[in-house]
Amino acid sequence: MSYLWVHLPNFAPCFSYLRYMTDRPVRVRFAPSPTGPLHIGGMRTALYNYLFARRAGGTMILRIEDTDQNRFVPGAEEYIRESLAWCGIQLDESPWHGGPHAPYRQSERKAVYEQYAQQLLHSGHAYYAFDTPEELEAMRERFKASKNEFQYNAASRMHMRNSLTLPAEEVARLIASGVPYVIRFKTPLKEEIRFYDLIRGNVVVQSATIDDKVLMKSDGMPTYHLANVVDDYLMNISHVIRGEEWLPSAPLHILLYRALGWEATMPQFAHLPLLLKPEGEGKLSKRDGDKHGFAVFPLQWKNPETGEVSRGFREDGYLPEALINFLALLGWNPGTEQEIFSMEQLIASFSLERVSKAGARFDIHKAKWYNQQYIKALSDEKLAELLLQELDKQAISCSFEKALLIARAMKERISFVHEIITTAKFFFEAPHTYDAETVTKKWNKDAEKVLTIFAEKIEHWQEEFTATTAKNLLNEALAAAGVKPGLVMPALRLAMTGSSGGPDLMDILAICGKDETVRRIQAAVKQLA
RNA sequence: GCACCGUUCGUCUAGGGGUUAGGACGUAUCCCUUUCACGGAUAAAACACGGGUUCGAUUCCCGUACGGUGUACCA
Numbered sequence A: 001m002s003y004l005w006v007h008l009p010n011f012a013p014c015f016s017y018l019r020y021m022t023d024r025p026v027r028v029r030f031a032p033s034p035t036g037p038l039h040i041g042g043m044r045t046a047l048y049n050y051l052f053a054r055r056a057g058g059t060m061i062l063r064i065e066d067t068d069q070n071r072f073v074p075g076a077e078e079y080i081r082e083s084l085a086w087c088g089i090q091l092d093e094s095p096w097h098g099g100p101h102a103p104y105r106q107s108e109r110k111a112v113y114e115q116y117a118q119q120l121l122h123s124g125h126a127y128y129a130f131d132t133p134e135e136l137e138a139m140r141e142r143f144k145a146s147k148n149e150f151q152y153n154a155a156s157r158m159h160m161r162n163s164l165t166l167p168a169e170e171v172a173r174l175i176a177s178g179v180p181y182v183i184r185f186k187t188p189l190k191e192e193i194r195f196y197d198l199i200r201g202n203v204v205v206q207s208a209t210i211d212d213k214v215l216m217k218s219d220g221m222p223t224y225h226l227a228n229v230v231d232d233y234l235m236n237i238s239h240v241i242r243g244e245e246w247l248p249s250a251p252l253h254i255l256l257y258r259a260l261g262w263e264a265t266m267p268q269f270a271h272l273p274l275l276l277k278p279e280g281e282g283k284l285s286k287r288d289g290d291k292h293g294f295a296v297f298p299l300q301w302k303n304p305e306t307g308e309v310s311r312g313f314r315e316d317g318y319l320p321e322a323l324i325n326f327l328a329l330l331g332w333n334p335g336t337e338q339e340i341f342s343m344e345q346l347i348a349s350f351s352l353e354r355v356s357k358a359g360a361r362f363d364i365h366k367a368k369w370y371n372q373q374y375i376k377a378l379s380d381e382k383l384a385e386l387l388l389q390e391l392d393k394q395a396i397s398c399s400f401e402k403a404l405l406i407a408r409a410m411k412e413r414i415s416f417v418h419e420i421i422t423t424a425k426f427f428f429e430a431p432h433t434y435d436a437e438t439v440t441k442k443w444n445k446d447a448e449k450v451l452t453i454f455a456e457k458i459e460h461w462q463e464e465f466t467a468t469t470a471k472n473l474l475n476e477a478l479a480a481a482g483v484k485p486g487l488v489m490p491a492l493r494l495a496m497t498g499s500s501g502g503p504d505l506m507d508i509l510a511i512c513g514k515d516e517t518v519r520r521i522q523a524a525v526k527q528l529a
Numbered sequence B: 001g002c003a004c005c006g007u008u009c010g011u012c013u014a015g016g017g018g019u020u021a022g023g024a025c026g027u028a029u030c031c032c033u034u035u036c037a038c039g040g041a042u043a044a045a046a047c048a049c050g051g052g053u054u055c056g057a058u059u060c061c062c063g064u065a066c067g068g069u070g071u072a073c074c075a
Helices: A002-021 A040-055 A076-087 A110-122 A133-145 A168-177 A224-234 A244-259 A286-292 A320-328 A343-349 A364-377 A380-393 A400-413 A418-423 A436-442 A445-460 A467-481 A485-497 A505-512 A514-528
Strands: A027-030 A059-062 A126-129 A182-185 A192-197 A201-206 A214-216 A239-243 A268-272
Touching (some): A027 A239, A040 A268, A040 A320, A040 A343, A076 A320, A110 A126, A110 A182, A110 A214, A182 A244, A192 A244, A201 A244, A214 A224, A224 A244, A239 A244, A320 A364, A364 A400, A380 A400, A380 A418, A400 A418, A400 A505, A436 A485, A445 A514, A467 A505, A485 A505, A485 A514, A505 A514
Parallel strands (some): A239 A268
Antiparallel strands (some): A182 A214, A192 A201
């Protein structure tokens, strides 16, 4: 008997876990607010929700949390939709797909929240408050002056202007007269709130540290706290998987579930670690991307007000599969040494238990490496296609056949498709200048002599000009002049590319073609003589 | 300030009462390659600190430090 009692606290997590294991269908939601482009951290939250849902054979829901009309940004919702689609995160229910719990936009569910706010009012869990924002601000200032922090809570609520302190007739009169008011939650004075977070374990918070949060704003819209609890209940959400920034308000939400009588079907919580700045302190922000020259948004975004453009991973040349793989492993690991995961593999291996607790610094180098891995895994045809798209953007014309050859030659030398055009520009135009160091080191009279013979031989060649024929003709020229290849190859490369690096030389010759090769050799001989 | 969460190589992380503390990115060197990559090999590189508990702690407990988040009629 005592044995059991002593060990009971240790079992608490197990009990919670058992409840989580009950056969309640898994329904998760990703709930962004359309206040701007979706941050990469938000993408990861969406991803984890998606993986968790698919793994459990559950449902992935997207809900737009647009209860703040002041922060609404046109285009943001469409941006969210496009970002998720680009990454391959499929939605089962959403404002765009519909579903049994529509509408999925909180601004369209106003009446619902009003109803539950009234319920809380009637049950004594909430009250009307008439304090103006100015009054509250003044209050905060006053407290700050005496080195205290103002909290609208059990200690102060009886000194404020609300339905707890004002006579009922006065309250009715104020409401009837149309003065703005909010509805606040009457946080219990002394209550211990415990819950089991699927990532963090047991969390205990005293209700005294939670203030009387606003539930309904004076514009008739609910705050996040009320709206998310009501919607999660109504939409039958089984697991709330969200960022760590919500951890401090989770106890409030639990109190709300209790007050509404919904504790039995309350979802399980899992608070994800944050994505941190690559260096220094704080969470990853848009500034970091600008500062270090990388994207923190999935897609390019143009601020409709300022016209300012923020770069996106897509436009920077990342493949969605690579981004997803990178993001998935930032805060989660499979427990094996596997690094490369397709979406299907991620779904098969994902679990919240293996999500780490600590925030992860965002390292763009790893993202780049992932992209390289995925580029290497692409078929030549696919890479050629992507190259053609990229060339098109820069108004460079190229045949599919040539693009295919270039793709094959460059595949293992790049991390991004666009690098083919920047680092191997010579495929598309003759070099304008020759790298000075390479000229002094590698250009010589012997090379000049051989290359002249070589060019003549090519000119007379009547059949198809392949890498093999190029090689043969060069060997003939070398033999004729009695010069070793080592003296000529770098010089030939210089003539063709203007520099010293790049793919196989004979491939370059073949890809550039017979006429262009001759032209470049002649130009180099003339210019470097 | 208060509340909550966290802390293993520079970074992402594995591990877990006794390990040569493992992998990956990045860095360096070497091999392959007439170049550049790819690939292969090697190297440098970590348990924040202080107390407990224990035969033994990086691992468990408690403090401290540091970091993060929250503390809005924002989400």
